Structure formats: structure tokens, C-alpha cells
Amino acid sequence: MLQRDVPPTKILFIEHDEAAFQIRQCIARALLSLPPVELYHARDATEALSMLESLNPDVIVIDGEETEERELFIDSLSLNHPPIVVQTEAQASSVCDSEITCIQKNDSLEGIHQTLTLAAALGEKFTGARVSGALH
Numbered sequence: 001m002l003q004r005d006v007p008p009t010k011i012l013f014i015e016h017d018e019a020a021f022q023i024r025q026c027i028a029r030a031l032l033s034l035p036p037v038e039l040y041h042a043r044d045a046t047e048a049l050s051m052l053e054s055l056n057p058d059v060i061v062i063d064g065e066e067t068e069e070r071e072l073f074i075d076s077l078s079l080n081h082p083p084i085v086v087q088t089e090a091q092a093s094s095v096c097d098s099e100i101t102c103i104q105k106n107d108s109l110e111g112i113h114q115t116l117t118l119a120a121a122l123g124e125k126f127t128g129a130r131v132s133g134a135l136h
Contacts, residue, residue: 008036011120012040012048014048016044024116037123045070060081060085
């Protein structure tokens with residue numbers, strides 16, 4: 001297994017389907033090609049917002065099917081929030097912009113692997129920027 005001297009990337013998933021989250025946890029443990037990650041779950045935007053300060057996630061992945069939940073969560077974030085990945089059923093989404101990455105939701109093993117790999121990369125980039133910004 002690839003070992004690094006960096007802490008794992010913390011990924012908070014906001015999704016009503018806890019079983020899908022548990023599958024992601026199993027897959028993350030099984031996929032050795034991923035950098036170290038810790039996965040966390042919130043059932044909805046309210047729970048996610050209550051977890052943000054104590055968890056301090058490096059990236060947030062949101063199920064795009066729950067439009068009101070997604071909008072509530074994004075509107076409630078501070079200016080210096082971690083990267084956000086929205087998983088959508090459609091190819092393109094109006095919520096995507098320079099601060100929000102949208103990907104097509106794909107619950108296959110390959111799709112979950114791609115989501116976790118993207119989230120880990122965005123989290124590492126955000127954490128690196130946060131650390132270098134603190135040093136200047």
C-alpha cells in the first residue's frame with residue numbers, strides 16, 4: 001500500500017442514502033490507488049452545516065438530486081469554503097461555476113472511484129493552498 005506522510009483528505013458526503021455512503025466507505029478502503037482519505041456522512045444540509053466547524057473537511061461532495069438541500073447548503077457557506085463537487089444526473093448543471101465542480105452521478109464501481117479520486121485531488125489542492133496561504 002502506498003504510504004504518505006500527509007494526513008488523509010477529509011471528504012464530507014451529503015446524501016440521503018446512507019447505504020450508498022457505506023458502499024463508498026468500503027470502496028475507499030479497497031482502492032489502494034487513492035491517496036489517504038477519511039469519509040464522513042451527513043444526511044442533509046442542516047446536519048452538514050453543523051459538522052463543518054468541527055470536521056473542517058478538505059472537500060465536500062453533494063448529491064445534486066436534492067436541489068433545495070444543495071442550495072441551502074451552498075448559500076450558507078462562508079467565503080473561504082472547501083471545494084464543492086455536485087453529483088448530478090444530467091450532463092450539465094446550472095449550479096456549476098468556477099467554485100463548484102459538477103460531475104455526472106455514477107454509482108458504478110468506476111464512477112465511485114472517479115468521484116473519490118477527483119474529491120481527493122481537489123481536497124489536496126485546497127489543503128495545500130490553505131497551508132501555503134497561512135505561511136505568507
